[in-house]
Amino acid sequence: MENLFAFVVGGLYATALFMMLRRSVVKLVIGLIILSNAANLLIFTSGGLVRGAPPLIPEGLYQPVGAIADPLPQALILTAIVISFGVLAFAVVLIHRAYEVIGADDVNEMKSTDS
Amino acid sequence: MKAEVIIPILIPMLAGALCLTCWRWRLVQRWISVLSGAGLLVASLVLLHKVQHDGIQVAYMGSWPAPYGITLVADLLSAIMVVVTGVIGLAVAVYSLATMTRSHEAFGYYPLLHLMLAGVTGAFLTGDIFNLYVWFEILLIASFGLMILGGERAQMEGAIKYVTLNLISSAMFLTAVGLLYGYAGTLNMADLAVKLNGPEQSGLVTVIAMLFLVAFGIKAAAFPLFFWLPASYHTPPVAISAVFAGLLTKVGVYALYRVFSLIFVQDTDFTHGTVLMAMGIFTMVTGVLGAAAQFEVRRILSFHIISQIGYMLVGLALFTPLAVAGGVFYIFHHIIVKTNLFLVSGVMYRYHGSYDLSRLGGLYRSAPWLAALFMVPAMSLAGLPPLSGFFAKFTVIKAGVLEGHWLMVAMALIVGLLTLYSMVKIWAEAFWKGLPDEAKPLRGQQDPHLYVLYGPIVVLALITLTIGFGAEWFVQLAMATAEQLLSPAGYIEAVLGGSQ
Numbered sequence: 001m002e003n004l005f006a007f008v009v010g011g012l013y014a015t016a017l018f019m020m021l022r023r024s025v026v027k028l029v030i031g032l033i034i035l036s037n038a039a040n041l042l043i044f045t046s047g048g049l050v051r052g053a054p055p056l057i058p059e060g061l062y063q064p065v066g067a068i069a070d071p072l073p074q075a076l077i078l079t080a081i082v083i084s085f086g087v088l089a090f091a092v093v094l095i096h097r098a099y100e101v102i103g104a105d106d107v108n109e110m111k112s113t114d115s
Numbered sequence: 116m117k118a119e120v121i122i123p124i125l126i127p128m129l130a131g132a133l134c135l136t137c138w139r140w141r142l143v144q145r146w147i148s149v150l151s152g153a154g155l156l157v158a159s160l161v162l163l164h165k166v167q168h169d170g171i172q173v174a175y176m177g178s179w180p181a182p183y184g185i186t187l188v189a190d191l192l193s194a195i196m197v198v199v200t201g202v203i204g205l206a207v208a209v210y211s212l213a214t215m216t217r218s219h220e221a222f223g224y225y226p227l228l229h230l231m232l233a234g235v236t237g238a239f240l241t242g243d244i245f246n247l248y249v250w251f252e253i254l255l256i257a258s259f260g261l262m263i264l265g266g267e268r269a270q271m272e273g274a275i276k277y278v279t280l281n282l283i284s285s286a287m288f289l290t291a292v293g294l295l296y297g298y299a300g301t302l303n304m305a306d307l308a309v310k311l312n313g314p315e316q317s318g319l320v321t322v323i324a325m326l327f328l329v330a331f332g333i334k335a336a337a338f339p340l341f342f343w344l345p346a347s348y349h350t351p352p353v354a355i356s357a358v359f360a361g362l363l364t365k366v367g368v369y370a371l372y373r374v375f376s377l378i379f380v381q382d383t384d385f386t387h388g389t390v391l392m393a394m395g396i397f398t399m400v401t402g403v404l405g406a407a408a409q410f411e412v413r414r415i416l417s418f419h420i421i422s423q424i425g426y427m428l429v430g431l432a433l434f435t436p437l438a439v440a441g442g443v444f445y446i447f448h449h450i451i452v453k454t455n456l457f458l459v460s461g462v463m464y465r466y467h468g469s470y471d472l473s474r475l476g477g478l479y480r481s482a483p484w485l486a487a488l489f490m491v492p493a494m495s496l497a498g499l500p501p502l503s504g505f506f507a508k509f510t511v512i513k514a515g516v517l518e519g520h521w522l523m524v525a526m527a528l529i530v531g532l533l534t535l536y537s538m539v540k541i542w543a544e545a546f547w548k549g550l551p552d553e554a555k556p557l558r559g560q561q562d563p564h565l566y567v568l569y570g571p572i573v574v575l576a577l578i579t580l581t582i583g584f585g586a587e588w589f590v591q592l593a594m595a596t597a598e599q600l601l602s603p604a605g606y607i608e609a610v611l612g613g614s615q
Contacts, residue, residue: 020283025275032282039289046297073296076245080289083252087285090259091278097263098271110272113346 005045012038024105025095032091036084040077047073119165120174120187122158123197123236126151127204131229144225145212151229152208155236156201163194171599171609173242181242181610182303188242188610191596192443196239196369199450202578203361204232206571210458211354213564219264219352227264228358231257238366242610244295245302247370248288251334255281258363261355262347273347280343284333291326298323305610308377308603316381324379324386328371328394335367337428338397341421345405348420349413349470353461356413360420361454365446368427372442375431376600383434391432396526399425403533412460412470412545415537416453419496422530423449429527430511433518440597441510444589448495448503448582455492455575459485462568463545472541477550484569486546491576493542495583497535503582506590 012034019031050069057064099105130151137143166172166189176185189197207228215224234254241247259281262274296302298319299310311320329340336344348359371391379386402422409415423445430442460470462485467475479486495502498509508531515524582589599605 020279028275028279032279032286035283035286036289039286039293042290043293043296046293048297072302073293076292076296076302079245079249083249084285087252087256087259087282090256091282094259094263094271094274094278097266098275101266101268101271107275110275113269113273113276113350114342 001049001051002045005041005049009038009042009045012041023107025098025107026105028107029088029091029095033084033088036080036088040080040084043073043077043080047076117172117174119158119162120172120189120240123155123162123201124187124233124240126154126158127229127232127236130154131226131233134226134229135223138223141217141220144220148208148225148229149205149212152201152205155232156198156205159194159197159201159236162189163198165189166191166194167595171606173609182301182306185246186242186303186305186610187240188305188606189240190606190609191592191599192369192372193239195443195447195592195596196365197236199447200232200235200239200362202575203358203450203454204228206454206458206575207354207358210357210461210568210571213567214352214354214461216265216352222264223260224264224355227257227260228355230254231261231358235362235366239369242304243302244304244307244374245292248285248292251288251366251370252285254363254366255285258359261359262351264351264355267350270350273350276343277347280333280340284330287326287333288330291323291330294319294323294326303610304373304377305603305607308607309611311378312381320379321382321386324375324381325390327374327379328386328390331367331370331374332394333367334364335371335424335428336364336398336421337367337394337424338401338421341398341402341424344421345414345417348417349411353413353457353464357454357457357461360416360457361450364420364424365450368424368446371428372431372439372446372600376434376439377603377606380603387432387434391428392520392523395425395428395430395432396523397425398422398428399526399530403530403537406537407533407540409537410472412463412472412475412541413457415541416456416460419534419537420453422534423453423496425530426508426511426527429523430514433514433520433523434601435514435518436594436597436601437517438511438514438597439600440590440593441507441512441514443596443600444510444593445507447589448507448579451575451578451582452492452495452504455572455579456489456496458568458572458575459489459492462565462572465565465568467550472544474551475545476548477546479546488569488572488576489542489546491579493538495579497538498531499535501583501586503579503586503589506583506586510590510593 016031016035019027047070053068055068055071130147133147134144172189174187231254234250237250263270333340399422402418406415406418427442427445430438495504498504512527
């Protein structure tokens with residue numbers, strides 16, 4: 001299972017980089033979306049994958065019995081997903097607005113502030 | 116529960132929320148904004164006093180002991196940074212009373228400003244590395260909003276670069292956090308310091324350290340990751356540029372100081388001595404060369420941010436008590452000076468309606484006080500005695516001499532000269548030479564709000580002078596901070612001691 005996830009994460013990073021290196025701003029944002037999801041999956045994988053074992057402690061005990069899934073990576077990913085969703089929503093609005101103001105989708109047209 | 120540690124985060128956050136509820140009453144928003152700036156300053160001074168007298172302050176959120184819950188930790192470095200945030204927050208809140216136009220205010224300038232300040236103080240005070248990521252995102256999304264306020268073409272172009280680079284840096288930060296959690300099984304910084312500094316650590320730790328270095332290096336605008344900064348920082352209204360220039364890059368520098376003094380000290384020869392040192396020297400040199408080539412006031416100032424970040428990195432890279440103290444001194448001196456320079460450039464714009472040096476001139480005659488006020492931060496930035504910048508540069512360079520790192524010393528001195536050159540360039544062009552014929556006529560004197568603009572500039576200049584003339588006290592404070600950073604046992608004990 002970990003091997004499969006490793007390939008998926010690597011593939012997502014590669015796709016994200018490829019998309020971000022295109023000249024179109026829309027593709028740039030798609031690349032960013034994929035990149036943030038790749039990072040989330042990486043946390044999930046490196047936190048350890050356990051299938052069908054909720055982190056519950058039986059009544060009357062202080063420690064879980066047997067193997068459990070680590071709840072912390074899931075909490076981290078949940079936070080990260082919410083944050084990246086908000087930020088990317090902003091990015092989508094930004095490129096829409098930028099397209100209206102600049103009139104182009106090409107990053108080569110956006111060099112007037114470079115020095 | 117230590118209230119002192121939480122209040123500096125709560126004040127701007129509540130102010131931001133209140134401003135949102137008063138969306139239509141802009142006058143109310145202004146008052147809330149100034150009051151919360153003052154409140155933040157007072158609360159941060161209380162925190163600094165408490166930390167100086169009672170040691171490191173720790174607050175456990177939800178009463179979950181470390182390393183399980185989220186902890187807020189205020190050591191000397193955090194407390195100093197929060198105090199400077201308070202100073203800048205108040206200064207910019209007052210300055211924006213007269214510079215923000217109706218439409219900027221109507222689109223939520225004050226809520227965004229305060230949420231950004233809340234993110235900055237949160238990032239300074241947190242003791243948990245994932246929490247640091249969350250605070251970074253809070254300050255980033257607020258700064259994205261501030262960056263495009265007004266919606267001009269240049270702002271859009273700058274914002275696309277700013278947003279993209281910061282999102283890449285965030286993704287890298289998150290990747291590093293994931294790998295770190297997989298390796299150590301904890302995210303509390305003090306706990307990480309214990310777990311990662313035992314005997315026999317694999318090379319993976321250094322790999323993770325380098326990932327963090329790149330992530331924070333982008334946010335701190337270090338070489339070779341700084342190109343988003345001069346492309347974006349001069350585009351928003353000047354009050355926003357000022358707070359960005361002063362605070363935001365320094366959050367990245369603070370994060371580097373935190374993780375590279377507390378967590379990643381396994382292989383200091385490589386991480387500090389080689390990588391950080393090279394990064395620092397190149398940042399100093401490329402930044403100042405960029406500044407020397409520019410002819411627009413705010414672009415010159417933007418490139419100077421980069422160059423000064425180099426001095427801070429070099430201070431961390433030498434990793435001796437004196438060098439780290441110099442770096443810390445540099446951080447708080449630079450935040451105040453750089454914000455002040457941007458505020459001065461805003462007044463220059465008020466007089467002649469331009470930031471371009473070829474269209475400016477004659478300000479020495481028309482605004483002699485502005486000329487005097489410009490000289491204080493400009494000469495401090497260049498490092499002339501007895502201003503604050505001299506002591507900052509002197510401490511870093513002295514540490515370099517003691518370590519025998521002559522290349523760094525030589526570069527720091529040359530960069531200091533070039534800084535002086537570009538400050539003199541602004542002086543000669545904007546203040547000294549006559550007004551060019553095609554320039555717009557003077558309009559500053561009819562401006563009824565000018566005294567509001569001068570207020571924060573005078574106060575920040577006075578702080579610069581105070582740091583310069585009372586350098587002894589500030590150097591002592593920086594030395595104490597460096598001691599605390601270089602012996603993390605006290606930090607670990609303060610955070611984890613409560614739970615055992």
